[in-house]
Amino acid sequence: MTEGDEQTLIINMGPQHPSTHGVLRVVLVLDGEYIVSATPVIGYLHRMHEKMAENRTCLQYMPNMGRVDYLNPLGWNWAYVGALERLAGIEVPERAEFIRVITGELNRISSHLVWFGAYILDLGAFTPIMYAFEDREKILDLLQPISGSRLTYSFFRPGGVATDVTDSFLKDTLVFVKYMRDRLPMYRDLVTDNIIFRKRCEGVGVLSLEMCQRYGATGPVIRGSNRPYDIRKAEPYSIYDRFDYQIPVDEKGDAMGRYRVRMAEMAESLNIIEQAVNRIPEGDHIVKKAPKPRWKAPKGEVYFAVEGARGKIGVYLISDGDKHPYRVKLRSPGFSNLSAFGELAKGHLLQDAVSILGSLDLVIPEIDR
Amino acid sequence: MTPEWMDGLKTLCKCRHTFKKTGVTWGLFLSPDTLVDAARRLFQSGFFLEDISALDSANGFVAVYHLSAYSGVDRVALHVIVPHDDPQIPSISAVYSGALWHEREAMDFFGIQFTSHPDPKPLLLPEDMTEHPLIKEDKDRVLLKDLLDPGEIVERDPDFLFFEESNSLTEESKSEGQ
Numbered sequence: 001m002t003e004g005d006e007q008t009l010i011i012n013m014g015p016q017h018p019s020t021h022g023v024l025r026v027v028l029v030l031d032g033e034y035i036v037s038a039t040p041v042i043g044y045l046h047r048m049h050e051k052m053a054e055n056r057t058c059l060q061y062m063p064n065m066g067r068v069d070y071l072n073p074l075g076w077n078w079a080y081v082g083a084l085e086r087l088a089g090i091e092v093p094e095r096a097e098f099i100r101v102i103t104g105e106l107n108r109i110s111s112h113l114v115w116f117g118a119y120i121l122d123l124g125a126f127t128p129i130m131y132a133f134e135d136r137e138k139i140l141d142l143l144q145p146i147s148g149s150r151l152t153y154s155f156f157r158p159g160g161v162a163t164d165v166t167d168s169f170l171k172d173t174l175v176f177v178k179y180m181r182d183r184l185p186m187y188r189d190l191v192t193d194n195i196i197f198r199k200r201c202e203g204v205g206v207l208s209l210e211m212c213q214r215y216g217a218t219g220p221v222i223r224g225s226n227r228p229y230d231i232r233k234a235e236p237y238s239i240y241d242r243f244d245y246q247i248p249v250d251e252k253g254d255a256m257g258r259y260r261v262r263m264a265e266m267a268e269s270l271n272i273i274e275q276a277v278n279r280i281p282e283g284d285h286i287v288k289k290a291p292k293p294r295w296k297a298p299k300g301e302v303y304f305a306v307e308g309a310r311g312k313i314g315v316y317l318i319s320d321g322d323k324h325p326y327r328v329k330l331r332s333p334g335f336s337n338l339s340a341f342g343e344l345a346k347g348h349l350l351q352d353a354v355s356i357l358g359s360l361d362l363v364i365p366e367i368d369r
Numbered sequence: 370m371t372p373e374w375m376d377g378l379k380t381l382c383k384c385r386h387t388f389k390k391t392g393v394t395w396g397l398f399l400s401p402d403t404l405v406d407a408a409r410r411l412f413q414s415g416f417f418l419e420d421i422s423a424l425d426s427a428n429g430f431v432a433v434y435h436l437s438a439y440s441g442v443d444r445v446a447l448h449v450i451v452p453h454d455d456p457q458i459p460s461i462s463a464v465y466s467g468a469l470w471h472e473r474e475a476m477d478f479f480g481i482q483f484t485s486h487p488d489p490k491p492l493l494l495p496e497d498m499t500e501h502p503l504i505k506e507d508k509d510r511v512l513l514k515d516l517l518d519p520g521e522i523v524e525r526d527p528d529f530l531f532f533e534e535s536n537s538l539t540e541e542s543k544s545e546g547q
Contacts (some may be wrong), residue, residue, distance in 0.1 A: 043491075299516070301518065327424040329504075369493075
């Protein structure tokens with residue numbers, strides 16, 4: 001049976017389908033219940049962030065980063081300031097690096113919690129998202145006083161972070177770490193071991209390593225296919241080499257594998273946060289001569305990558321020595337991960353399309369930019 | 370020492386970079402017809418395609434391919450320079466399936482044509498849109514040598530003059546200025 005055959009049925013999933021999380025459209029060609037071909041159609045949330053970079057100054061572009069991926073803004077903050085710092089050779093104070101690690105990992109957990117709740121919701125279970133949002137709320141309450149926002153943070157600055165953290169923030173963070181460690185086993189009992197959930201995910205959407213390489217899949221998606229590729233270890237940046245943590249992998253490569261990797265990652269992030277809070281030194285939170293809004297970046301090209309919640313976030317920046325960047329390219333992990341979907345969904349049941357899409361952890365504004 | 374995959378690869382210019390400074394270990398300038406060969410070699414050496422971006426310079430459009438190895442710090446940037454009036458580059462989607470979308474994005478933003486792309490329709494922009502938003506006006510275009518730092522040039526084709534102090538294009542613009 002091929003596409004265009006009289007026996008096939010074309011279904012438009014989206015752009016307003018609840019399991020596409022934003023406005024993604026997937027054109028599905030079905031033979032009965034089986035998917036003959038799946039073609040994602042993107043661009044509904046395209047805002048041309050790369051053009052916006054060219055008509056504002058390097059620092060004015062900061063707030064855009066929170067809007068590229070609203071669930072993991074600090075990952076994007078980090079990639080962008082990292083590119084500017086690498087280009088201009090700015091050294092970041094020790095304390096600022098610790099603050100970045102603590103807030104960045106908190107943000108990774110809050111992003112995974114939204115994915116967790118929404119994924120289970122896609123598969124038909126309503127309760128877990130209520131628990132996940134309760135936990136996420138605690139992270140937002142921690143980050144709000146120091147960053148000034150609850151969702152689209154623009155907290156990092158070239159040379160440090162916008163504000164210093166207080167002792168009460170550090171104390172509350174440790175309380176949260178302890179609280180969250182008690183919650184994760186509950187999630188396992190509630191969801192991970194649930195037989196209905198497992199039947200929807202196990203053996204579904206098996207992604208081979210060869211396919212990961214062809215499509216450039218990164219993050220929990222490639223780690224779910226048993227390759228411990230994590231930018232925090234592979235291209236060490238900031239002070240991640242000083243902490244003791246594992247890179248969770250899963251050998252199955254199916255939707256369940258990607259699920260297990262993200263769940264294990266939350267526990268690892270808690271380990272990193274705990275070590276960082278206990279070891280944070282006194283000092284400045286930003287360098288004395290930090291770039292001002294009209295600062296001119298030096299000439300040259302630079303690439304900086306970080307491990308975001310969804311995978312490898314890359315910022316490629318070219319400056320001609322002016323206040324405005326000459327060109328900024330944003331490499332979003334979801335873009336590459338989603339591009340593999342068409343090949344991944346072929347031959348599966350229609351219901352599996354939902355569990356594969358969810359296992360890729362898509363945030364459409366980040367894919368469309 | 371050049372890496373093994375580079376042996377026998379025809380390049381216009383081979384540049385070694387310091388990763389700490391630019392985030393790239395090798396920058397290669399290729400002519401369009403050797404691009405697919407380079408991509409194939411990199412694929413076989415275990416590199417994956419991170420992104421394809423382009424930029425608009427006074428010397429033409431430059432398509433930049435970033436590829437990264439899974440093990441350790443190793444990023445290769447392939448540059449292909451094509452003229453503004455006939456921007457044609459072969460598609461590498463037969464090697465890297467992920468390039469299908471990256472190339473469509475570059476078509477949207479710059480109007481670069483990727484020959485032999487199986488499905489060259491707009492990805493992010495509307496299908497009836499004719500403008501390419503990242504193309505710069507002539508007066509805003511900057512010469513490549515003022516944009517990119519070639520790093521340490523290991524090998525250079527004698528005709529590849531974009532990083533020379535006096536290349537034909539700068540001579541022209543100088544004489545225009547007088």
